[in-house]
Amino acid sequence: MNSSAYAAFCSLRDPVSAMQILYKDGYQYRSIVTTVTEQDRLAVKEKLPFTIHQSEVSKHTLYVLYKEGQHAGFLQARSEWAKWGLVEIAWGINLDRSLKGFYFQRCRSPECNDIVVASINKQLQNKSFNELKSLLSANGETLSEIGKKTFKKSPTLALLVLRSGLKTLAITDISWARDIKKIEGS
Amino acid sequence: MKKSYPTWTVFSTSCLLSLPLFVFTNMAEAAFLGENSRVSIDMSSRVSSNLDTQNHAFMHVLGIDIHKVFSSDTGDIGTLILQPYVVKLNNVNNPPFIFDDGNATKLTWRIANFNYTALNQGKFNIRLGHFEVPFGLEYQIDTNGTLRQLTAIERGIKADWGLSINGIMPRFEYEVALTQGSGAEINNNDDSHLFSGRIGTLSTKNIVTGLSWLSGDILAANGVIEQKKVALDLSYYYYQWRFMAESSVGKKAGNNVANGFAEVLWRTPKENLSIYTQLRYQRAEIDHNVSSESSSASHWVAGVEWVNDHGFDVSAQYKHKLKEMKNQSIEPILSVQLRYRM
Numbered sequence: 001m002n003s004s005a006y007a008a009f010c011s012l013r014d015p016v017s018a019m020q021i022l023y024k025d026g027y028q029y030r031s032i033v034t035t036v037t038e039q040d041r042l043a044v045k046e047k048l049p050f051t052i053h054q055s056e057v058s059k060h061t062l063y064v065l066y067k068e069g070q071h072a073g074f075l076q077a078r079s080e081w082a083k084w085g086l087v088e089i090a091w092g093i094n095l096d097r098s099l100k101g102f103y104f105q106r107c108r109s110p111e112c113n114d115i116v117v118a119s120i121n122k123q124l125q126n127k128s129f130n131e132l133k134s135l136l137s138a139n140g141e142t143l144s145e146i147g148k149k150t151f152k153k154s155p156t157l158a159l160l161v162l163r164s165g166l167k168t169l170a171i172t173d174i175s176w177a178r179d180i181k182k183i184e185g186s
Numbered sequence: 187m188k189k190s191y192p193t194w195t196v197f198s199t200s201c202l203l204s205l206p207l208f209v210f211t212n213m214a215e216a217a218f219l220g221e222n223s224r225v226s227i228d229m230s231s232r233v234s235s236n237l238d239t240q241n242h243a244f245m246h247v248l249g250i251d252i253h254k255v256f257s258s259d260t261g262d263i264g265t266l267i268l269q270p271y272v273v274k275l276n277n278v279n280n281p282p283f284i285f286d287d288g289n290a291t292k293l294t295w296r297i298a299n300f301n302y303t304a305l306n307q308g309k310f311n312i313r314l315g316h317f318e319v320p321f322g323l324e325y326q327i328d329t330n331g332t333l334r335q336l337t338a339i340e341r342g343i344k345a346d347w348g349l350s351i352n353g354i355m356p357r358f359e360y361e362v363a364l365t366q367g368s369g370a371e372i373n374n375n376d377d378s379h380l381f382s383g384r385i386g387t388l389s390t391k392n393i394v395t396g397l398s399w400l401s402g403d404i405l406a407a408n409g410v411i412e413q414k415k416v417a418l419d420l421s422y423y424y425y426q427w428r429f430m431a432e433s434s435v436g437k438k439a440g441n442n443v444a445n446g447f448a449e450v451l452w453r454t455p456k457e458n459l460s461i462y463t464q465l466r467y468q469r470a471e472i473d474h475n476v477s478s479e480s481s482s483a484s485h486w487v488a489g490v491e492w493v494n495d496h497g498f499d500v501s502a503q504y505k506h507k508l509k510e511m512k513n514q515s516i517e518p519i520l521s522v523q524l525r526y527r528m
Binding site: 006007008009010011012014016017019020021025027028029030031032033054055059061066069071081082083084085086103104105106107108109110112 | 221222223224226228251252253255257258259260261262265267269296297303304307308309318328330331353354355356388390392423424425426453455456457493495497499527
């Protein structure tokens with residue numbers, strides 16, 4: 001992303017607030033930094049009618065959550081473009097790779113308030129990749145008929161969040177495949 | 187006066203010099219730093235022109251930015267950040283006191299610290315090394331290496347060597363530090379020290395506010411200066427706009443001082459272009475031991491920054507006085523900087 005991809009590393013912050021909101025207390029987190037490649041970007045395009053931005057071909061972090069020594073989920077922060085600028089969304093991911101929920105790390109619209117977040121989160125929680133995909137139109141540019149019924153409140157913001165959630169699930173499975181396999185095997 | 191080299195020539199030379207450095211850092215990343223590491227090369231050239239005297243001062247910077255997360259099998263242990271930068275000044279009047287003269291070259295550490303994060307889910311961390319003094323707006327906005335600066339110049343210290351506790355709680359974040367008060371100088375022979383801190387609301391929200399304080403003896407050109415300050419800062423984000431303000435009161439070398447700072451910034455939706463303007467105000471007693479007479483100064487700053495998708499960053503800034511203090515002039519300075527990160 002333009003403004004943040006070349007930011008100095010001292011501005012990198014762990015998504016601690018997101019973990020506290022999405023996973024509550026008693027968790028530890030471990031970072032796994034990997035390089036998202038151009039091949040990964042093309043692989044997302046095979047799963048979805050859209051893909052990540054070219055400037056996202058760089059290093060990214062997946063956080064693995066542990067509770068009492070056992071892995072309990074994942075968290076990844078992603079950036080999306082809105083018409084007013086960059087939106088950073090931290091995604092909680094369940095072990096079965098359904099969505100646990102999201103937290104706005106940065107969204108400069110007053111629409112991104114706690115009530116709207118709770119409303120969108122309620123519809124996305126515990127949905128799998130295919131269930132989420134069914135909420136989008138075939139070209140991925142709008143909500144499907146089911147999606148329109150699901151997100152009566154703030155549909156434009158819900159579309160942005162939904163696309164972000166789908167990209168997050170896709171890129172997690174693609175770019176961290178080897179790491180996740182290792183974690184699941186342990 | 188030494189010969190001044192055109193900024194573009196020096197920048198091109200830095201680019202060429204950085205190629206072997208880039209190869210080296212990639213090898214270092216793979217061989218020494220291992221997993222969970224990031225390495226970047228950062229270079230910039232800046233010219234600051236005094237429009238009254240037509241003096242042109244140059245600063246050329248080449249550095250490495252290293253970020254490494256250390257982890258155990260089930261959790262992160264801590265994060266190491268190392269940013270050694272070589273800074274070359276050319277024809278600079280009144281250079282920062284850490285430089286021998288206005289044409290000096292010096293190795294500096296922008297940030298160099300280890301933050302131990304394994305204690306309590308990011309709520310209580312311990313940082314050791316060289317880090318930004320937690321005070322005011324500087325705490326949440328990164329201005330290292332940019333023309334745009336906030337309020338650190340008022341205090342004469344931006345980053346310092348020492349220890350801090352820091353963390354993010356569900357409703358607030360904090361950092362409290364005990365540092366040397368010597369800024370970039372790691373050797374502290376002047377009995378300087380600094381106690382500082384900031385407690386604020388979550389920086390992920392669209393309204394952010396914080397309370398800061400500092401107290402200590404800070405190293406300056408002619409020895410140490412005693413400072414005590416408290417400040418309130420406020421940031422408000424609204425779509426592409428950002429409004430920030432900071433107000434502080436305290437004592438500097440025994441004299442009562444008050445500072446005010448306000449900034450408005452606007453960005454394009456793609457965030458590759460930002461425009462900002464700042465207003466700064468300072469009121470200070472002239473000599474507390476003689477009388478309570480005080481004097482005030484103010485100036486405004488306007489700037490623009492353009493960032494492209496490939497790591498180039500071009501920025502320009504102009505500073506102009508509104509009111510000057512007795513015996514302290516504010517020069518009209520136009521600065522232009524070209525920066526590249528790879």
